[in-house]
Amino acid sequence: MAAGYLDTAPVLLPTLLGSPVVTGPVVAVVGGGQLARMMTPAATALGLGLRVLVENPTTSAAQVVVDAPVGLPKDRGAVQALVEGDGERPRADVLTFEHEHVPGEVLAEVLASGVPVRPSAAALIHAQDKIAMRRRLTEIGVPCPDWAELPDAAALSRFLEDHGGEAVVKTARGGYDGKGVRVVRSTSEVVEWFAAAGIGGPALLAEAKVPFVRELAVLLARRPSGEIRTWPVVETVQADGVCSVVLAPAPDLDPAVEAAALDAATRVAEGLDVTGVLAVELFEVAGRSVGPAGEAGARVLVNELAMRPHNSGHWTLDGAVTSQFEQHLRAVLDLPLGDTTPTARWSVMANVLGAERRELTEALPEVAALDPAAKVHLYGKDVRPGRKLGHVTVCGEDLGAVRERALAAAAVVRGDSTHG
Amino acid sequence: MAAGYLDTAPVLLPTLLGSPVVTGPVVAVVGGGQLARMMTPAATALGLGLRVLVENPTTSAAQVVVDAPVGLPKDRGAVQALVEGDGERPRADVLTFEHEHVPGEVLAEVLASGVPVRPSAAALIHAQDKIAMRRRLTEIGVPCPDWAELPDAAALSRFLEDHGGEAVVKTARGGYDGKGVRVVRSTSEVVEWFAAAGIGGPALLAEAKVPFVRELAVLLARRPSGEIRTWPVVETVQADGVCSVVLAPAPDLDPAVEAAALDAATRVAEGLDVTGVLAVELFEVAGRSVGPAGEAGARVLVNELAMRPHNSGHWTLDGAVTSQFEQHLRAVLDLPLGDTTPTARWSVMANVLGAERRELTEALPEVAALDPAAKVHLYGKDVRPGRKLGHVTVCGEDLGAVRERALAAAAVVRGDSTHG
Numbered sequence: 001m002a003a004g005y006l007d008t009a010p011v012l013l014p015t016l017l018g019s020p021v022v023t024g025p026v027v028a029v030v031g032g033g034q035l036a037r038m039m040t041p042a043a044t045a046l047g048l049g050l051r052v053l054v055e056n057p058t059t060s061a062a063q064v065v066v067d068a069p070v071g072l073p074k075d076r077g078a079v080q081a082l083v084e085g086d087g088e089r090p091r092a093d094v095l096t097f098e099h100e101h102v103p104g105e106v107l108a109e110v111l112a113s114g115v116p117v118r119p120s121a122a123a124l125i126h127a128q129d130k131i132a133m134r135r136r137l138t139e140i141g142v143p144c145p146d147w148a149e150l151p152d153a154a155a156l157s158r159f160l161e162d163h164g165g166e167a168v169v170k171t172a173r174g175g176y177d178g179k180g181v182r183v184v185r186s187t188s189e190v191v192e193w194f195a196a197a198g199i200g201g202p203a204l205l206a207e208a209k210v211p212f213v214r215e216l217a218v219l220l221a222r223r224p225s226g227e228i229r230t231w232p233v234v235e236t237v238q239a240d241g242v243c244s245v246v247l248a249p250a251p252d253l254d255p256a257v258e259a260a261a262l263d264a265a266t267r268v269a270e271g272l273d274v275t276g277v278l279a280v281e282l283f284e285v286a287g288r289s290v291g292p293a294g295e296a297g298a299r300v301l302v303n304e305l306a307m308r309p310h311n312s313g314h315w316t317l318d319g320a321v322t323s324q325f326e327q328h329l330r331a332v333l334d335l336p337l338g339d340t341t342p343t344a345r346w347s348v349m350a351n352v353l354g355a356e357r358r359e360l361t362e363a364l365p366e367v368a369a370l371d372p373a374a375k376v377h378l379y380g381k382d383v384r385p386g387r388k389l390g391h392v393t394v395c396g397e398d399l400g401a402v403r404e405r406a407l408a409a410a411a412v413v414r415g416d417s418t419h420g
Numbered sequence: 421m422a423a424g425y426l427d428t429a430p431v432l433l434p435t436l437l438g439s440p441v442v443t444g445p446v447v448a449v450v451g452g453g454q455l456a457r458m459m460t461p462a463a464t465a466l467g468l469g470l471r472v473l474v475e476n477p478t479t480s481a482a483q484v485v486v487d488a489p490v491g492l493p494k495d496r497g498a499v500q501a502l503v504e505g506d507g508e509r510p511r512a513d514v515l516t517f518e519h520e521h522v523p524g525e526v527l528a529e530v531l532a533s534g535v536p537v538r539p540s541a542a543a544l545i546h547a548q549d550k551i552a553m554r555r556r557l558t559e560i561g562v563p564c565p566d567w568a569e570l571p572d573a574a575a576l577s578r579f580l581e582d583h584g585g586e587a588v589v590k591t592a593r594g595g596y597d598g599k600g601v602r603v604v605r606s607t608s609e610v611v612e613w614f615a616a617a618g619i620g621g622p623a624l625l626a627e628a629k630v631p632f633v634r635e636l637a638v639l640l641a642r643r644p645s646g647e648i649r650t651w652p653v654v655e656t657v658q659a660d661g662v663c664s665v666v667l668a669p670a671p672d673l674d675p676a677v678e679a680a681a682l683d684a685a686t687r688v689a690e691g692l693d694v695t696g697v698l699a700v701e702l703f704e705v706a707g708r709s710v711g712p713a714g715e716a717g718a719r720v721l722v723n724e725l726a727m728r729p730h731n732s733g734h735w736t737l738d739g740a741v742t743s744q745f746e747q748h749l750r751a752v753l754d755l756p757l758g759d760t761t762p763t764a765r766w767s768v769m770a771n772v773l774g775a776e777r778r779e780l781t782e783a784l785p786e787v788a789a790l791d792p793a794a795k796v797h798l799y800g801k802d803v804r805p806g807r808k809l810g811h812v813t814v815c816g817e818d819l820g821a822v823r824e825r826a827l828a829a830a831a832v833v834r835g836d837s838t839h840g
Contacts, residue, residue, distance in 0.1 A: 024781025024798075041461035044484045047781045047798030047810075064464045066486055229792075321793050321815075335784055339793035343763045343815075361444025361467045364755055372649075373741050373759035378444075378467030390467075395741075395763075 024048050025333055028082045028092035028115075030073050032059030034379035034388065035098035035309045035325075038317065040064050042326035048333075051092060053082045060379045061098075073102045076109055083115040094118055096276055096332045097308055100127045118224065118275040118332040119307045126272050127307045131172040131205050137302055140271035142264050145283070145301050146208040153187040153194050159206040160185070166209050169193070171202040178241020183209060210301055212283035216250055216257075217312035218265035221277045221327040221337055228269055229327070229337040231320060233261050236281065236312050239353070242386065243311040245407070246349040248319060248342065251399055257284055260300045268305065277328040279310030311351065311388070316340075318375040318393040319347030344395035348403045350410035352390040355383045357415035360390060367392075367412040374409040444468055445753055448502045448512035448535075450493050452479030454799035454808065455518035455729045455745075458737065460484050462746035468753075471512060473502045480799045481518075493522045496529055503535040514538055516696055516752045517728055520547045538644065538695040538752040539727045546692050547727045551592040551625050557722055560691035562684050565703070565721050566628040573607040573614050579626040580605065586629050589613065591622040598661020603629060630721055632703035636670055636677075637732035638685035641697045641747040641757055648689055649747070649757040651740060653681050656701065656732050659773070662806065663731040665827070666769040668739060668762065671819055677704055680720045688725065697748040699730030731771065731808070736760075738795040738813040739767030764815035768823045770830035772810040775803045777835035780810060787812075787832040794829040 024047045029036045032054025040061075043050040053071050054062040062068045067089065071078025079102070083092040095110050095117045107121040119127075126133040134147045148159050150169070159167050169190050171180040180202070184190055190204070197204055215238060220230040232249035250258075265280040281304040313324035322330075322338025330337055357363065360378050367376055371394065378390040390413060394406040444467045449456045452474030460481075463470040473491050474482040482488045487509065491498025499522070503512040515530050515537045527541040539547075546553040554567045568579050570589065579587050589610050591600040600622070604610055610624070617624055635658060640650040652669035670678075685700040701724040733744035742750075742758025750757055777783065780798050787796055791814065798810040810833060814826040 023800075024779065024784075037464065040464055040484070044457065044460055045795070045797045046784060047800055064460070064486060066484060321795075330788065333784075336788035336792065338788070341793070359444065364444075364466060364753075368750065368756035368758070372756065373761070375465070375741075377465045380443075380467055 023090060025093040026051055026085075026090055027329055027332060028095045029053070029061075029098055030079060030082070030095070030102050031098035032056075032061040032065075032068065033098055034060045034381070036061035037064055037379060038309065038314075038323075038377070039098075039325045039329060042323060042329055046326070046329065048329060049090070049092075051082060051085075051089070053078060060381050063380045073099075074106065076106050079106050080109060080113065083110050083113065091115065094332045096328070097124070099308065100124060100306070116224075116332075120273065120275070123272050123274050124307055127305050129172050130170055130175070131203055133305055134205060134207075136272060137268065140267060142267050142271070143260075143301050144207075145210045145303075148206050150194075150204040150206050153191070156184075156187045156190070156204075156206055160187075163206075163208050167206040168209050169204055169206050172205055173202040178238075181241060210283045210285060210303075212301075213286050214250075214284050215303070216253075216261055216282045216284050216300065217246070217310070218261050218280045218282065219277065219310060219313040219316070219324060220265055220269055220280075221324070221331040222269045222274050223331045223337060224275050224334045227337050228266060229322075229340050230262060230265065231313065231316060231324070231340045232342060233258050234312055234315070240386070242351070242353060242388070244351055244353065245403070246312050246315055247399070247403065248315045248347040248349070254299070257299045264300055264302055268302070274307055276307060276331045277309050277313070277324050279306040279308075279312055281305070281312065311391075314377070314391050315347040315349040315393050317377070319344050319395045345397050346399045346402045347393055347395045348399070348406040349391050349393045350406040351388055352378075352392065352410050352413045354385045354387055355389055355414045356417060358383055360413055363413045363415060367409050370412055371405050371409050374405065376409065376413060378413075443510060445513040446471055446505075446510055447749055447752060448515045449473065449481075449518055450499060450502070450515070450522050451518035452476075452481040452485075452488065453518055454480045454801070456481035457484055457799060458729065458734075458743075458797070459518075459745045459749060462743060462749055466746070466749065468749060469510070469512075471502060471505075471509070473498060480801050483800045493519075494526065496526050499526050500529060500533065503530050503533065511535065514752045516748070517544070519728065520544060520726070536644075536752075540693065540695070543692050543694050544727055547725050549592050550590055550595070551623055553725055554625065554627075556692060557688065560687055562687050562691070563680075563721050564627075565630045565723075568626050570614075570624040570626050573611070576604075576607045576610070576624075576626055580607075583626075583628050587626040588629050589624055589626050592625055593622040598658075601661060630703045630705060630723075632721075633706050634670075634704050635723070636673075636681055636702045636704050636720065637666075637730070638681050638700045638702065639697065639730060639733040639736070639744060640685055640689055640700075641744070641751040642689045642694050643751045643757060644695050644754045647757055648686060649742075649760050650682060650685065651733065651736060651744070651760045652762060653678050654732055654735070660806070662771070662773060662808070664771055664773065665823070666732050666735055667819070667823065668735045668767040668769070674719070677719045684720055684722055688722070694727055696727060696751045697729050697733070697744050699726040699728075699732055701725070701732065731811075734797070734811050735767040735769040735813050737797070739764050739815045765817050766819045766822045767813055767815045768819070768826040769811050769813045770826040771808055772798075772812065772830050772833045774805045774807055775809055775834045776837060778803055780833055783833045783835060787829050790832055791825050791829050794825065796829065796833060798833075 026049035029052045036052045037060045051067040052061045052065045054068045085091045104121040107117045215236045222228045235247040235250035237245040282300040309324045316323045375393045392409040394402050396402040446469035449472045456472045457480045471487040472481045472485045474488045505511045524541040527537045635656045642648045655667040655670035657665040702720040729744045736743040795813045812829040816822040
């Protein structure tokens, strides 16, 4: 009855004798930035394999992903090898992205080889090409700012005439964090963009400059079988065209505006057949503004789309039952989606954009002492002016205090000399 | 004034030209099980390097840690190489553990080489050797079950006589999850343990079998500079000597018992000079029981200690502002500790002990559909009967419902055929 002395033998023995580990589903991700990096905790918890195509061996994600082959998103061979695996590594169950910069023909090859691509190339085009996006949103009746394609400078002149002499000119492709976007009052301000477009550069479009009250974002996830789950509508605050602060949920949100925002985002998700996380950035406009089709009463206008985890959803890592990163993995694997309920009354996320120090971890003693509840996320990136290097989220009951604390903690991480 | 077309150039360019990434502090960890695995999200968020000595290249932690050299904890060369690094990898800033099975002489060498060891070998001995632990706790007046060293069978006979014919006999070293522990009424039941002790096997001790009301655990962290932060006292439920369920906080906890538990744990942390996370498992006893020194009124008795993240603290990953894994990293680096406030009224963690299926990720569709708010953590381990393969945490307002949901989700992960 009594077991022998061996039942007290070192516990390591079974591990040493262990048979090969059976592995779960493998998600292949194109792009080695912080968005792929922040997918790792959820992949680890759910026992998923995460295989990330990184631009170089020291990128943000490469530092923390075991299976991180090096290659460029436009390299068909690299992307195909990412999903195929080899003798050591199993074939991926799905291919997804942490940015939009993957050519459609590369995705078509992956799909032809039998690995699902989520979001699909047909959906992703709307996050890659702003003209395709505006056309499609207009078709499905999603409220947008007034807009026009700009085949030439004359088209911009006409658009300026029709819109009070001011317009937002964008490159259809290649824009990012305020790049490829310019507010102009004259065609001469984008003359080199027209020249570039004439020799194969990105096409241009104009959008009416919207007199918005504030910017909102709706984050949701949709799985191939159609289930959608949405996080609360948030307010985003931009600085120089880059997301700086996110307030979750958006304070003092008019229920009609909230409903309009959720409706627009859901229609985008379904109308464009998006799978994975979708971020819809919107302008909240005052009173009874006029939508693109002339309809009265549109209170939100869609500004931008992203079909991947998005900066407006970083707060979910610390302030929601299911983070956007876990949800993206669940969605692209067609798993039932997670609960999106916030775990705190308010969450405020503040980006760390550039820094006054070279090594951000040097800030840890000070920021940890300043605010024991501040959740600090560093991306392992080299410091450059304005670059997204990390973020801080603070959760709590009082919005003003939470916001102040998040900003103070982010300032400490940056090493701002103005911070006392 | 207007920037050129290049300001819309591919965003990958800066990454490709990036200079080498400056790295933050490096924490070296001995042991490649799930406790090291679950340190990865916090290390990633804080930008810390995590270097883990794994027993083989497919262990739980090896699957998700980029820097995971293979070696055994008792191998001086392997442990020394872990902290020293090489041309590619910087020297570690601190050495810590995910289990207690590291010989003191190995740790002494690391310390002599200038790398701090936290907890220190002098503290860790109390988590390695139950006789050393009982001696020290008795010295500093921490309430324990009555106990005695057992140099021979006669000593056990005397102990049985003095304690109603029943005793818990333990091996001083090598015990784990109910192994090395036996409830006996006769010396014959552990005769082979005495024989083993006589030829160099672990020494033995006897403890009075405590008629406890329930088991509690206090989890705290202490940093070298002395700061201590404690999570709420939890109730632990054991099955066959293994932690099965944790209720956080412990329901209906008498404030006097709570105070006694916190006091005992704090005295252990300070008296043994523990750094890092400390788990103190206690028996809650009814009414006015008698402590080891004969003092009346002791309502808790210390059962076991662990100086590392512990199963009783897994709920903190999903139910507290700062998880035990983040806190352990902060503590061993002597960073200010994080807020330990729960983020939900109740958190219940249920272990997945063994399984009826070979590949646990196959349960993800069913468990995700059953409970969208269940937080599933799989450890990437081969299935064996009774083995800790994962856990599920559910948070919420109603304890009964939360407990039921956690158990149901864990049963689905296990693949219990009884589950409907």
